[in-house]
Amino acid sequence: MNITVIGTGYVGLVSGICYAELGHRVVCVDKDRAKVETLQNGGIPIYEPGLQELSVKNSAAGRLRYTVDLREAVEQSEIVIIAVGTPSLPNGEANLSYIDQAAIEIAQAMNGHKIIAVKSTVPVGTNERVGNLIRSRTTERFDSISLPEFLREGSAVQDTMHPDRIVIGADSESAAELLVQLHRPLTEHIVVTDIRSAEMLKYASNAFLATKISFINEIANICEKVGADVTLVAEGMGYDKRIGHAFLKAGIGYGGSCFPKDTRALIQIAGHVDYEFKLLRAVVEVNQDQRMSVIRKLESIFDGELQGKTIAVWGLAFKPNTDDVRESPALEIIQYLIRSGAHVKAYDPIAMRNFRSIYGDNGVMWCDDALEAATGADALCLLTEWDEFVHADLKLLQSILRKPILIDGRNAFKEADLAETSFVYYSIGRPRLNQGVKEEMSALID
Numbered sequence: 001m002n003i004t005v006i007g008t009g010y011v012g013l014v015s016g017i018c019y020a021e022l023g024h025r026v027v028c029v030d031k032d033r034a035k036v037e038t039l040q041n042g043g044i045p046i047y048e049p050g051l052q053e054l055s056v057k058n059s060a061a062g063r064l065r066y067t068v069d070l071r072e073a074v075e076q077s078e079i080v081i082i083a084v085g086t087p088s089l090p091n092g093e094a095n096l097s098y099i100d101q102a103a104i105e106i107a108q109a110m111n112g113h114k115i116i117a118v119k120s121t122v123p124v125g126t127n128e129r130v131g132n133l134i135r136s137r138t139t140e141r142f143d144s145i146s147l148p149e150f151l152r153e154g155s156a157v158q159d160t161m162h163p164d165r166i167v168i169g170a171d172s173e174s175a176a177e178l179l180v181q182l183h184r185p186l187t188e189h190i191v192v193t194d195i196r197s198a199e200m201l202k203y204a205s206n207a208f209l210a211t212k213i214s215f216i217n218e219i220a221n222i223c224e225k226v227g228a229d230v231t232l233v234a235e236g237m238g239y240d241k242r243i244g245h246a247f248l249k250a251g252i253g254y255g256g257s258c259f260p261k262d263t264r265a266l267i268q269i270a271g272h273v274d275y276e277f278k279l280l281r282a283v284v285e286v287n288q289d290q291r292m293s294v295i296r297k298l299e300s301i302f303d304g305e306l307q308g309k310t311i312a313v314w315g316l317a318f319k320p321n322t323d324d325v326r327e328s329p330a331l332e333i334i335q336y337l338i339r340s341g342a343h344v345k346a347y348d349p350i351a352m353r354n355f356r357s358i359y360g361d362n363g364v365m366w367c368d369d370a371l372e373a374a375t376g377a378d379a380l381c382l383l384t385e386w387d388e389f390v391h392a393d394l395k396l397l398q399s400i401l402r403k404p405i406l407i408d409g410r411n412a413f414k415e416a417d418l419a420e421t422s423f424v425y426y427s428i429g430r431p432r433l434n435q436g437v438k439e440e441m442s443a444l445i446d
């Protein structure tokens with residue numbers, strides 16, 4: 001099939017490259033000329049394992065092209081996929097201006113029947129809005145499809161090539177059938193729905209996963225008070241097939257380009273139809289508060305006084321294996337530390353450049369490696385569970401920190417890792433593993 005994908009962000013780029021990998025002829029379109037040139041030259045503007053190799057391979061095979069020329073791409077394609085960004089507006093609603101613009105430009109380029117699929121996460125009713133924008137500008141026929149995307153950053157290629165399910169929201173049987181054919185090699189679980197249900201399904205899925213995370217984070221907070229270990233609680237819960245183990249890892253809360261944005265958007269969507277989504281509001285609030293759990297622990301150790309303390313931060317990305325720092329808990333945690341007068345030494349293996357471009361330098365000392373960040377610090381906070389942090393030599397780490405205080409915001413270290421050390425250690429919801437009694441701590445604190 002001939003496919004155009006508009007937007008080379010995470011979703012668009014990964015989808016376009018993977019459709020080419022399936023043997024289709026794909027043109028990826030973006031307005032950003034520099035980005036397109038990078039892609040044409042074999043580069044990839046995002047950090048995503050395995051993606052660059054697939055891009056180079058499929059470009060060389062003549063199945064994949066990158067261009068800024070939307071008209072030419074659309075003219076040659078029977079399927080046009082919109083995968084542009086839908087960032088949050090200040091009130092939490094999704095900003096649809098990029099979607100609208102894509103729709104208008106597609107309409108202007110229509111030269112025959114097309115299937116227009118929306119892969120961006122969009123509020124219920126957006127596919128109709130796209131249809132209306134196109135219909136009012138062209139007499140050419142087209143079918144609308146809602147084609148939500150469920151890939152995760154860091155495992156985007158794997159998730160796209162081996163998805164749990166494909167959802168196709170369609171208003172015409174023939175278009176649905178063509179899209180089923182397109183995705184049949186990927187999975188047998190293809191759910192065909194009406195368009196509005198597909199749009200809702202995407203938000204509901206992300207909101208549910210975010211709810212699981214906030215739920216286990218609240219259980220973790222209670223575990224800390226009653227002396228239970230949340231990792232054991234989650235493990236036992238997860239064996240119940242109705243619950244499952246996934247997304248029950250307690251920590252400093254979810255971040256990234258999807259969960260924060262989509263939960264806020266769904267609250268707004270509900271609000272527009274006079275429904276208050278109370279549960280989801282609480283999920284968002286719990287997540288916001290959870291980011292401060294690292295700070296609360298530091299403050300309790302240092303008797304509320306962070307002024308003048310040197311705090312090492314390991315991890316800036318919102319999760320490992322990505323350079324994405326959007327809505328990363330590290331942003332607020334570092335901001336708070338700096339406002340409290342602490343000196344921050346930070347390191348992330350991949351995301352440092354992105355973090356600096358959003359955050360600026362604002363008093364943070366950026367380090368070349370993990371040990372440099374930890375050297376001479378009064379405490380170390382682990383905020384992203386990159387492998388290199390999880391497998392750090394804790395004895396060496398203890399020797400280079402000024403005070404052996406370790407706050408593990410991701411429950412990355414195990415009891416056995418800590419056994420040979422004398423860290424003052426705090427994680428999330430695991431009081432059993434906390435090491436360092438108040439007296440020892442007092443001795444450590446100036």
Ligand code: UDX
Pocket residue numbers: 149150151152153154206209213246247248249250251252253254255256257258259318319
């Ligand atoms: C998510 C969805 O998983 C994906 O289906 C959707 O298409 C886009 O949003 P992504 O944002 O890439 O994907 O990351 P994901 O791996 O889901 O993690 C999201 C956040 O939740 C991260 O900050 C992660 O650290 C956090 N998380 C995840 C937890 O705190 N605990 C968990 O158990 C799982």
